[in-house]
Amino acid sequence: MSWLVLHFIGIISYAASGAFVALEVEYSFVGVYALGLTTSFGGALFRNLIIGLPVSDLWDHATILTVLLTLSLIVLLPLTWINHWKQRSLFFDSIGLASFALQGAMSAKEYFADDLGIMILASMFTGVGGGMIRDIMAARKPLALKEEIHAILTILCAICIWLGWSDPLQLTMIVLIVIALRMSAIHYKWRLYLPSKKRG
Amino acid sequence: MSWLVLHFIGIISYAASGAFVALEVEYSFVGVYALGLTTSFGGALFRNLIIGLPVSDLWDHATILTVLLTLSLIVLLPLTWINHWKQRSLFFDSIGLASFALQGAMSAKEYFADDLGIMILASMFTGVGGGMIRDIMAARKPLALKEEIHAILTILCAICIWLGWSDPLQLTMIVLIVIALRMSAIHYKWRLYLPSKKRG
Amino acid sequence: MSWLVLHFIGIISYAASGAFVALEVEYSFVGVYALGLTTSFGGALFRNLIIGLPVSDLWDHATILTVLLTLSLIVLLPLTWINHWKQRSLFFDSIGLASFALQGAMSAKEYFADDLGIMILASMFTGVGGGMIRDIMAARKPLALKEEIHAILTILCAICIWLGWSDPLQLTMIVLIVIALRMSAIHYKWRLYLPSKKRG
Numbered sequence: 001m002s003w004l005v006l007h008f009i010g011i012i013s014y015a016a017s018g019a020f021v022a023l024e025v026e027y028s029f030v031g032v033y034a035l036g037l038t039t040s041f042g043g044a045l046f047r048n049l050i051i052g053l054p055v056s057d058l059w060d061h062a063t064i065l066t067v068l069l070t071l072s073l074i075v076l077l078p079l080t081w082i083n084h085w086k087q088r089s090l091f092f093d094s095i096g097l098a099s100f101a102l103q104g105a106m107s108a109k110e111y112f113a114d115d116l117g118i119m120i121l122a123s124m125f126t127g128v129g130g131g132m133i134r135d136i137m138a139a140r141k142p143l144a145l146k147e148e149i150h151a152i153l154t155i156l157c158a159i160c161i162w163l164g165w166s167d168p169l170q171l172t173m174i175v176l177i178v179i180a181l182r183m184s185a186i187h188y189k190w191r192l193y194l195p196s197k198k199r200g
Numbered sequence: 201m202s203w204l205v206l207h208f209i210g211i212i213s214y215a216a217s218g219a220f221v222a223l224e225v226e227y228s229f230v231g232v233y234a235l236g237l238t239t240s241f242g243g244a245l246f247r248n249l250i251i252g253l254p255v256s257d258l259w260d261h262a263t264i265l266t267v268l269l270t271l272s273l274i275v276l277l278p279l280t281w282i283n284h285w286k287q288r289s290l291f292f293d294s295i296g297l298a299s300f301a302l303q304g305a306m307s308a309k310e311y312f313a314d315d316l317g318i319m320i321l322a323s324m325f326t327g328v329g330g331g332m333i334r335d336i337m338a339a340r341k342p343l344a345l346k347e348e349i350h351a352i353l354t355i356l357c358a359i360c361i362w363l364g365w366s367d368p369l370q371l372t373m374i375v376l377i378v379i380a381l382r383m384s385a386i387h388y389k390w391r392l393y394l395p396s397k398k399r400g
Numbered sequence: 401m402s403w404l405v406l407h408f409i410g411i412i413s414y415a416a417s418g419a420f421v422a423l424e425v426e427y428s429f430v431g432v433y434a435l436g437l438t439t440s441f442g443g444a445l446f447r448n449l450i451i452g453l454p455v456s457d458l459w460d461h462a463t464i465l466t467v468l469l470t471l472s473l474i475v476l477l478p479l480t481w482i483n484h485w486k487q488r489s490l491f492f493d494s495i496g497l498a499s500f501a502l503q504g505a506m507s508a509k510e511y512f513a514d515d516l517g518i519m520i521l522a523s524m525f526t527g528v529g530g531g532m533i534r535d536i537m538a539a540r541k542p543l544a545l546k547e548e549i550h551a552i553l554t555i556l557c558a559i560c561i562w563l564g565w566s567d568p569l570q571l572t573m574i575v576l577i578v579i580a581l582r583m584s585a586i587h588y589k590w591r592l593y594l595p596s597k598k599r600g
Contacts, residue, residue, distance in 0.1 A: 022345070031345035034332075049249060049449060052456040056252040064317065117464065132434075132537070137332070139341045141539045145422070145431035222545070231545035234532075249449060256452040264517065337532070339541045 003168045006175055008066055010099030013092030015040045015067045018134045019074040023082070025138045029075045035134050036071040043129030047104055047122050053111060090186065091179065097150060098178035101127030101157035102171055109161055116162045123158035124151060149185040153178050203368045206375055208266055210299030213292030215240045215267045216285075218334045219274040223282070225338045229275045235334050236271040243329030247304055247322050253311060290386065291379065298378035301327030301354040302371055305361035316362050323358035324351060349385040353378050403568045406575055408466055410499030413492030415440045415467045418534045419474040420489065423482070425538045429475045435534050436471040443529030447504055447522050453511060490586065491579065498578035501527030501554040502571055505561035516562050523558035524551060549585040553578050 018039030022031040041058055048055050074082060104126025108119045128144040128151065135142040144150045160174050184190070218239030222231040241258055248255050274282060304326025308319045328344040328351065335342040344350045360374050384390070418439030422431040441458055448455050474482060504526025508519045528544040528551065535542040544550045560574050584590070 025341065027341075027345045028348045030348055030351040031342075033351075034345055045250065050445065050455060051459075052454060054252060055250060059251075059318070118459070136336060136536060136539075137342065137345065139336075139339065139539065141425065141427075142431075142537065145427045145434055145537065148428045148430055151430040151433075225541065227541075227545045228548045230548055230551040231542075233551075234545055245450065254452060255450060259451075259518070336536060337542065337545065339536075339539065 003171055006095065006099045006172065007103070008063075009092065010096040011040055011063055011066055012070050013096040014100065014130060015070040016074060017093055017096070017131065019071055020082070021134055021138050021140075023074075023079075025140075027138075032075050033068075033071050035137055036074075037067060038137060039130040039134040040067045041130065042133040043100060043126040043131070044104070046129045046133075047107075047125040050125065051108060051111070051118060051122055053107065091183070094179040094182040095175060097127050097153060097182065098157060098175040100130070101154040101178075102161060102174060104154075105158040105161035106166075114162065116158070119162050120155050120158040123161070124154045127154040127157070149182055149190070153181060156181075203371055206295065206299045206372070207303070208263075209292065210296040211240055211263055211266055212270050213296040214300065214330060215270040216274060217293055217296070217331065219271055220282070221334055221338050221340075223274075223279075225340075227338075232275050233268075233271050235337055236274075237267060238337060239330040239334040240267045241330065242333040243300060243326040243331075244304070246329045246333075247307075247325040250325065251308060251311070251318060251322055253307070291383070294379040294382040295375060297327050297350060297353060297382065298357060298375040300330070301357035301378075302361060302374060304354075305358040306366075309361055314362065316358070319362050320355050320358040323361070324354045327354040327357070349382055349390065353381060356381075403571055406495065406499045406572065407503070408463075409492065410496040411440055411463055411466055412470050413489065413496040414500065414530060415470040416474060416485075417489060417493055417496070417531065419471055420482070421534055421538050421540075423474075423479075425540075427538075432475050433468075433471050435537055436474075437467060438537060439530040439534040440467045441530065442533040443500060443526040443531070444504070446529045446533075447507070447525040450525065451508060451511070451518060451522055453507065491583070494579040494582040495575060497527050497550060497553060497582065498557060498575040500530070501557035501578075502561060502574060504554075505558040506566075509561055514562065516558070519562050520555050520558040523561070524554045527554040527557070549582055549590065553581060556581075 015036040018035035018037070019032045021039075022035040025031075027035070040063075044058050045055060047053075048058065101123045105119045105123040107126075108115075108122035112118045131150075132142040132144050135144075157174060157178065160170070165171065165174065215236040218235035218237070219232045221239075222235040225231075227235070240263075244258050245255060247253075248258065301323045305319045305323040307326075308315075308322035312318045331350075332342040332344050335344075357374060357378065360370070365371065365374065415436040418435035418437070419432045421439075422435040425431075427435070440463075444458050445455060447453075448458065501523045505519045505523040507526075508515075508522035512518045531550075532542040532544050535544075557574060557578065560570070565571065565574065
């Protein structure tokens with residue numbers, strides 16, 4: 001039950017994040033729908049293509065409807081309302097990241113048993129892939145490739161699923177931890193310095 | 201019969217539009233072929249991947265040959281000839297948009313009976329997807345995301361197919377209407393203003 | 401035997417070329433892994449999607465591990481070491497191009513017997529596709545679309561496979577010829593001028 005709620009909050013906030021990027025780069029309502037749908041479904045789509053699962057699994061009517069409603073609302077609302085909502089979007093976006101990454105890991109586990117490598121890959125693609133395609137479609141450098149925190153959190157999610165966490169309480173816990181870590185990373189400007197990086 | 205003619209005019213003009221973009225951004229002949237093939241097949245490819253149809257259906261020898269001949273002609277013709285042809289390209293491009301969108305909707309109808317949602321999605325992907333990938337490969341913001349008219353016309357096509365239009369006369373009618381609407385939209389600079397858009 | 405060696409040199413140098421591009425555009429370690437994996441597997445992935453082969457064939461544990469080790473090494477090594485290695489990278493990259501293009505053509509031959517068209521397409525996608533997606537993910541114009549030499553060499557590889565060359569000695573020969581041609585093309589600045597190109 002609580003899992004479904006998280007799933008829908010995740011889907012809604014990913015759809016919204018796509019729509020916001022489209023508005024920022026001055027796309028028309030077509031761009032809002034295209035980037036919203038891409039962000040919501042792109043990650044899962046690539047994941048399924050890559051690990052060889054049927055793509056048709058993704059087309060759940062309730063989910064598609066939720067995404068389309070969210071995007072239509074954003075298209076129809078006046079700009080000031082949207083700007084207001086946008087400031088909270090980082091919080092919802094973190095829920096999206098967690099719920100998508102967990103779903104990715106779980107669907108990989110279902111089909112490939114306990115291969116941690118595939119689970120991490122699936123988790124990453126689902127959690128981060130949609131936003132990456134969104135940024136590419138907006139002719140931007142993908143945010144997820146510039147920052148570290150997204151990837152680290154998806155790996156964390158994959159490991160938890162690999163360890164066998166599966167009841168709603170545990171999953172909710174992971175989501176909360178992911179939110180806390182992401183918000184902290186942004187607030188305290190955590191950066192990972194590696195020998196290969198220019199420090200300038 | 202007349203349908204096949206439209207199909208080939210559509211394919212040729214989409215291939216050409218890819219080639220023209222490649223020449224504009226100063227790609228080599230490789231870019232001309234890559235963007236030409238992408239524009240011609242990219243939309244249908246993604247559509248099939250997304251709605252779960254076999255991709256091998258796309259590789260029709262006559263179609264591939266037509267695309268390759270068109271692109272080779274463009275590569276070999278002198279630049280002035282190409283510029284001349286280019287000015288009419290918007291007209292052919294509209295035929296392409298209509299014929300691709302109709303094909304997308306029809307192939308979705310064949311496999312998924314009467315689901316209007318899937319038909320619109322398939323119609324959009326086929327009609328607009330190729331051009332979108334073309335623009336991304338040229339490191340541009342996709343035109344189809346900035347304008348509204350493309351998407352509206354593909355939705356129109358999907359609805360006609362959903363309503364059961366299928367004989368060549370009806371399909372030709374749709375193509376003519378799409379061309380008329382698109383040319384008007386460009387000529388009269390139709391724009392759709394939405395509350396979420398900055399009005400500049 | 402010698403074929404396997406070439407395969408691994410190819411995979412390593414393609415992974416490295418992705419990592420180098422990521423470092424150039426100042427991506428985090430996430431970008432290094434993402435672009436490295438994309439360059440190594442992206443071409444083969446798209447090839448399989450396009451010619452309709454199962455994608456799961458690609459996930460060979462030894463290959464994945466090699467790629468991940470290469471990328472981890474690059475992430476952990478200090479910047480000066482990387483810059484040193486980079487100057488030789490063109491040489492390794494040519495090995496990658498040849499070994500990828502040959503593999504592409506061979507896997508197409510296996511499934512589609514002797515269709516030269518499909519073999520060229522598969523060879524091109526495998527040889528050049530990964531680098532193209534890498535450049536798109538770095539918000540750059542793909543190098544392979546600006547230059548001609550990549551595509552010409554992949555076609556050469558496809559033709560050799562089509563002619564039935566298959567024993568390790570012959571394949572090694574092709575690789576050596578590809579390296580020689582590519583290095584010459586770069587050194588002597590070979591360009592192909594076509595009527596459609598601006599000469600300015």
